[in-house]
Amino acid sequence: MSRFDRIIDRRNTNSVKWDTKGIFGAEDVLPMWVADMDFPTPDEVIEALKTRANHGILGYTMPGSDTEAAIRGWLKKRNNWEIDSSSITYSPGIVTALSMAIQAFTGPEDKIVIQPPVYYPFFEMAKKHKREVLYNHLRLTSDNRYDIDFEDLEEKLSDKMTKLFIFCNPHNPSGRVWRKEELIKIGELCVKHNVILLSDDIHSDLVLFDNQYTPIASINESIANQTITCIAPSKTFNLAGLQTSVVLIKNDTLRRKFNAVQELYGLMTVNTFGADAMEAAYKHGEVWLNELIHYLEDHILFIENYIKEKLPEVKVTRPDASYLVWFDVRYLQKSDEEIMELLLEKGKLALEPGSKFGENGAGFLRMNIACPKETLKDGLDRFVKALK
Numbered sequence: 164m165s166r167f168d169r170i171i172d173r174r175n176t177n178s179v180k181w182d183t184k185g186i187f188g189a190e191d192v193l194p195m196w197v198a199d200m201d202f203p204t205p206d207e208v209i210e211a212l213k214t215r216a217n218h219g220i221l222g223y224t225m226p227g228s229d230t231e232a233a234i235r236g237w238l239k240k241r242n243n244w245e246i247d248s249s250s251i252t253y254s255p256g257i258v259t260a261l262s263m264a265i266q267a268f269t270g271p272e273d274k275i276v277i278q279p280p281v282y283y284p285f286f287e288m289a290k291k292h293k294r295e296v297l298y299n300h301l302r303l304t305s306d307n308r309y310d311i312d313f314e315d316l317e318e319k320l321s322d323k324m325t326k327l328f329i330f331c332n333p334h335n336p337s338g339r340v341w342r343k344e345e346l347i348k349i350g351e352l353c354v355k356h357n358v359i360l361l362s363d364d365i366h367s368d369l370v371l372f373d374n375q376y377t378p379i380a381s382i383n384e385s386i387a388n389q390t391i392t393c394i395a396p397s398k399t400f401n402l403a404g405l406q407t408s409v410v411l412i413k414n415d416t417l418r419r420k421f422n423a424v425q426e427l428y429g430l431m432t433v434n435t436f437g438a439d440a441m442e443a444a445y446k447h448g449e450v451w452l453n454e455l456i457h458y459l460e461d462h463i464l465f466i467e468n469y470i471k472e473k474l475p476e477v478k479v480t481r482p483d484a485s486y487l488v489w490f491d492v493r494y495l496q497k498s499d500e501e502i503m504e505l506l507l508e509k510g511k512l513a514l515e516p517g518s519k520f521g522e523n524g525a526g527f528l529r530m531n532i533a534c535p536k537e538t539l540k541d542g543l544d545r546f547v548k549a550l551k
């Protein structure tokens with residue numbers, strides 16, 4: 164029995180994922196949609212939170228040198244990436260950081276490049292800021308993975324008005340970890356065309372099946388100077404509710420611009436509990452994380468066998484990282500609305516429709532598998548019941 168097998172009831176906890184009535188119009192759906200996990204955070208994190216609560220004073224907080232050392236130590240240990248403390252800055256969340264970056268690095272006439280299908284706030288946030296979005300569509304390969312159309316990417320990056328490229332590594336929704344050769348090309352193109360590269364690496368601690376993740380800013384000095392890297396303990400250790408993320412900006416000029424927007428919105432301090440939790444997670448969470456990674460790998464192998472046996476028409480994209488599985492259900496020849504209706508009404512199951520990630524995601528579904536095995540089996544039974 165794994166520690167991740169324990170089922171914890173999350174209903175009536177103000178959970179975005181589980182208290183679904185307002186979202187799906189029903190309480191009895193099994194939620195396998197938004198990306199948080201049904202696992203408790205490591206014990207050491209809970210202990211750190213208790214220590215802070217027992218201290219009882221929850222005043223304004225700025226992470227100190229111990230927290231910075233924990234972040235640096237974590238990146239060095241996990242990714243062999245050495246960063247300077249001066250490059251560390253904070254944000255409540257990565258979506259907030261995206262928004263601040265758009266404001267800091269683009270003006271009203273500027274354009275932003277993204278690669279759909281991709282995490283939808285990338286384009287939604289750009290549109291909310293009324294920036295023009297250029298779409299470098301990812302291409303589906305014959306083995307049901309995505310690759311990059313570099314010719315098209317260069318065309319979009321070379322547009323004089325393109326100032327920012329929002330990139331996702333590992334990629335959400337497909338779980339692709341980009342190879343070093345691909346990252347070098349991307350970095351070099353951004354340097355060549357002087358486009359700021361925001362690399363959202365929030366899923367990078369969750370690399371599966373011995374895949375190799377490289378932080379793009381670790382490749383060389385010129386790429387590092389062009390890059391803003393977003394990381395967080397939130398996906399890794401299930402701490403999203405604590406609203407504490409890290410934005411790494413080596414280039415002083417870029418960091419000053421970003422800091423100016425943080426100041427504009429009064430976002431220079433961090434959540435007191437979030438800072439303590441982050442420090443404890445990065446210092447003590449590795450054993451827990453390694454166990455989690457194995458647990459998720461077993462889930463994925465189970466899903467592949469289950470689907471092959473029960474619904475072989477569905478193509479499963481094996482994620483290189485994280486806990487989101489991308490299913491190709493285009494054989495159904497139904498719209499995403501029709502598929503969602505089937506899932507919700509016949510299966511009582513909530514997934515993310517592919518079109519939410521961009522038009523070229525239509526006919527796909529994203530399932531969040533970060534749940535105990537029993538819940539996963541239940542979800543797969545519902546999935547097959549709805550689509551068969």
Ligand SMILES: Cc1ncc(COP(=O)(O)O)c(C=O)c1O
Pocket residue numbers: 198255256257258259282331335363365366395397403408
């Ligand atoms: C790629 C990516 N970026 C950002 C986020 C959200 O980050 P935050 O909750 O810190 O805003 C998610 C959540 O699923 C994500 O997948």
